[in-house]
Amino acid sequence: MALLIGANVRRGMDEHDHVKEHEALRLVATLVARGVPAEEIFAAVTEQAAAVLDADIAGLMRFESKEEMTTLATWSRIGEPAPVGVRWALEGDNISAEIARTGRPARRDSYDSATGPLADISRGLGVRQGVAAPVVVNGELWGLLAMFTAREQPLAPQTEARLADFTDLLATAVANAESRNELAASRARIVAAADDARRRIERDLHDGAQQLLVSVGLQLRAAEAEIPPGLNTLRQALAKAMQGLADAQSELQKIARGIHPAILAEGGLTPALKTLARRSPIPVALAVAPHARLPEQLEVAAYYVVSEALTNAAKHGGASLVNVDVQVSDQAVKIAIGDNGSGGADPAKGSGLIGLMDRVATLGGTFAIDSPPGAGTDLRVELPVGPA
Numbered sequence: 001m002a003l004l005i006g007a008n009v010r011r012g013m014d015e016h017d018h019v020k021e022h023e024a025l026r027l028v029a030t031l032v033a034r035g036v037p038a039e040e041i042f043a044a045v046t047e048q049a050a051a052v053l054d055a056d057i058a059g060l061m062r063f064e065s066k067e068e069m070t071t072l073a074t075w076s077r078i079g080e081p082a083p084v085g086v087r088w089a090l091e092g093d094n095i096s097a098e099i100a101r102t103g104r105p106a107r108r109d110s111y112d113s114a115t116g117p118l119a120d121i122s123r124g125l126g127v128r129q130g131v132a133a134p135v136v137v138n139g140e141l142w143g144l145l146a147m148f149t150a151r152e153q154p155l156a157p158q159t160e161a162r163l164a165d166f167t168d169l170l171a172t173a174v175a176n177a178e179s180r181n182e183l184a185a186s187r188a189r190i191v192a193a194a195d196d197a198r199r200r201i202e203r204d205l206h207d208g209a210q211q212l213l214v215s216v217g218l219q220l221r222a223a224e225a226e227i228p229p230g231l232n233t234l235r236q237a238l239a240k241a242m243q244g245l246a247d248a249q250s251e252l253q254k255i256a257r258g259i260h261p262a263i264l265a266e267g268g269l270t271p272a273l274k275t276l277a278r279r280s281p282i283p284v285a286l287a288v289a290p291h292a293r294l295p296e297q298l299e300v301a302a303y304y305v306v307s308e309a310l311t312n313a314a315k316h317g318g319a320s321l322v323n324v325d326v327q328v329s330d331q332a333v334k335i336a337i338g339d340n341g342s343g344g345a346d347p348a349k350g351s352g353l354i355g356l357m358d359r360v361a362t363l364g365g366t367f368a369i370d371s372p373p374g375a376g377t378d379l380r381v382e383l384p385v386g387p388a
């Protein structure tokens, strides 16, 4: 703390400035930590920096290339701020072009001689001077944060250093958002790849193995018809083989259904969940509110959530009852599953729950598991229903 105050004194700030700046930075840092959408952070940083540094106009720009930048946030107390989302050519003699070239803070104590499309507009608004600092994300020049005034006296000499505190926070926010997007994209790829593989296996089973067994069955039946009377032992042996074949077929059918349940595509969630409940080795109290068909991805996700939870309750929990409640509204599918088993579920110990979390996250949903040892397991999943 003493060090910080020392640094601020060197920057020529009084205690009041220091408190104001500290509050502004803390406010922005809170937004960054909460992971609020990037646009909100951009607007907040721009406005807070302008207030703390006593600017008349402030703008946050992102470099698109060496030639262009986009306005991400603007703030002004002297007339209309420039609209957000506009692209500007990085040409002329001005602080944006200078930062794009040098990657270092830039200052202009007079706008009389500045050139370029944005400089012309700024001058029209009465801007006399400006200071800007680069935003550097993971070592790359990403954009800039600029402060302008319409006053005579130059912006304080410590403005560049103080701006850097804000651009550092911005860089963290941008890096966070980028890694969140990357994570979401990789989760979506994993889920899509798994679904593709499942569909392929189901098709191969159906078109390959199952068809083969059907034709073997027909051959056996034909052979049975050819058995001369009196060969009872052979007839019995053949009948046994045919029964074995029928069992193998139904086993295969069950596997195929579990991999990518055809009943889900045909009848929707309700009959598919009823089938799951019927097949469960432990009793299931199932309540599914009547609803219209949902987009395929949602039905598939809801089905796998229930399927995995029922399997886990039986396999790990030793439960004697599972409650499954599914509510569907225009906004969301809400799934609540509770078992009375041993609890202690831990996603880190397997791949089932993590797979569900990926699937749910990909759909923008929420996933919560509560599983204290000895007190059963509660799973709550909410999937947003997008506009049809």
Ligand SMILES: Nc1ncnc2c1ncn2[C@@H]1O[C@H](COP(=O)(O)OP(=O)(O)OP(=O)(O)O)[C@@H](O)[C@H]1O
Pocket: 308, 312, 313, 314, 316, 317, 318, 339, 341, 342, 343, 344, 345, 346, 347, 348, 349, 350, 351, 352, 353, 354, 377
């Ligand atoms: N309902 C439950 N009751 C008690 N323990 C559970 C329950 N569900 C999960 N667990 C515990 O959490 C761990 C992780 O579950 P998860 O479904 O992710 O993996 P898994 O079932 O072990 O393997 P997989 O699902 O990949 O076949 C389980 O190994 C088990 O120890």
Ligand SMILES: [Mg+2]
Pocket: 308, 311, 312, 350, 351, 352, 353
């Ligand atoms: Mg599991």
